[in-house]
Amino acid sequence: DQQVKQNSPSxxxxxxxxxxxxxxxxxxxxxxxxxxxxxxxxxxxFLISISSIKDKNEDGRFTVFLNKSxxxxxxxxxxxxxxxxxxxFCAASLGRGLNYGxxxxxxxxxxGTKLSVKP
Amino acid sequence: xxxxxxxxxxxxKTRGQQVTLSCSPISGHRSVSWYQQTPGQGLQFxxxxxxxxxxxxxxxPGRFSGRQFSNSRSEMNVSTLELGDSALYLCASSxxxxxxxxLFFGEGSRLTVL
Numbered sequence: 323d324q325q326v327k328q329n330s331p332s333x334x335x336x337x338x339x340x341x342x343x344x345x346x347x348x349x350x351x352x353x354x355x356x357x358x359x360x361x362x363x364x365x366x367x368f369l370i371s372i373s374s375i376k377d378k379n380e381d382g383r384f385t386v387f388l389n390k391s392x393x394x395x396x397x398x399x400x401x402x403x404x405x406x407x408x409x410x411f412c413a414a415s416l417g418r419g420l421n422y423g424x425x426x427x428x429x430x431x432x433x434g435t436k437l438s439v440k441p
Numbered sequence: 442x443x444x445x446x447x448x449x450x451x452x453x454k455t456r457g458q459q460v461t462l463s464c465s466p467i468s469g470h471r472s473v474s475w476y477q478q479t480p481g482q483g484l485q486f487x488x489x490x491x492x493x494x495x496x497x498x499x500x501x502p503g504r505f506s507g508r509q510f511s512n513s514r515s516e517m518n519v520s521t522l523e524l525g526d527s528a529l530y531l532c533a534s535s536x537x538x539x540x541x542x543x544l545f546f547g548e549g550s551r552l553t554v555l
Binding site: 356358363364365366367368371411413428429430431432433434 | 533
């Protein structure tokens with residue numbers, strides 16, 4: 323049973339437009355969410371995160387929105403650039419909270435969405 | 442500062458053999474986690490080590506094991522390899538306590554089982 327779902331395996335966007343990647347989760351106890359980007363032949367790299375006490379976090383062109391009632395989060399990339407073409411993974415964590423006393427290494431990942439940004 | 446280093450990057454084994462993969466975390470990071478990535482299942486958590494102790498374990502059979510040394514370096518071992526163990530094995534490090542909690546991944550060890 324998948325606890326973190328990325329229902330779109332792929333997404334194609336024109337350069338300069340907005341990319342919206344979506345992620346749904348089932349466990350309401352998740353308290354921390356992260357997005358990772360992965361290029362071929364490389365490990366995932368951290369992009370942006372959000373705590374469950376917030377509904378929005380922004381970092382440059384990247385914004386993550388969290389809707390706890392819908393158990394849904396999304397990553398917005400504006401404007402999209404060809405270098406953004408990669409696989410994007412949504413991940414969720416239990417027990418991380420604000421005290422970091424719990425396990426940090428156990429992230430539950432979605433299966434990824436492959437983003438292609440066309441010039 | 443140097444990132445997470447995994448060795449070997451590529452290896453080929455046959456069914457029934459065993460394999461050991463190594464991971465050196467970012468300097469100062471005390472937590473090391475291992476993930477298996479396959480096309481069908483995405484990234485799946487194997488286990489996490491902190492201060493030489495396993496803190497968390499994913500849903501994998503006992504053939505998958507790991508350990509962490511006093512310098513935070515970690516190894517994972519897979520015994521009696523099966524064809525389905527072919528995957529990219531990713532190691533990730535984090536501070537472990539405090540910090541912002543993000544995981545920093547290595548480039549992975551790609552295992553092919555024939």
